Amino acid sequence: MLDNLPVSTDTLLVLGVYGALAVTYLLVIPAAILLYLKTKWTTMGSVERFLVYGLVFAFFPGMLLLSPILNFRPQPRSLNS
Numbered sequence: 001m002l003d004n005l006p007v008s009t010d011t012l013l014v015l016g017v018y019g020a021l022a023v024t025y026l027l028v029i030p031a032a033i034l035l036y037l038k039t040k041w042t043t044m045g046s047v048e049r050f051l052v053y054g055l056v057f058a059f060f061p062g063m064l065l066l067s068p069i070l071n072f073r074p075q076p077r078s079l080n081s
Contacts, residue, residue, distance in 0.1 A: 029055075030062030031070070038072045 005012075033055050044052065056063060 025059065026062040026065055030059045030066050033059060034063070034066065034070055034072065 033052065037052060037056075040048075040052075
């Protein structure tokens with residue numbers, strides 16, 4: 001089945017590894033960082049916040065890709081009190 005392809009199996013393997021790394025760098029890790037920030041926003045210490053913001057800087061392209069999709073703003077409050 002793979003013998004009559006115009007590219008070698010090594011090339012397909014390398015492309016698959018690069019694709020997996022790209023998906024991990026652009027989608028998986030930034031989503032995990034955003035979820036972690038959402039859950040720990042008010043309880044983080046200064047060192048932990050510094051380290052997490054360093055990760056945000058390192059994975060900034062993925063953050064830009066996910067920012068239109070994920071919205072973690074607080075829900076509006078009702079004014080009927």
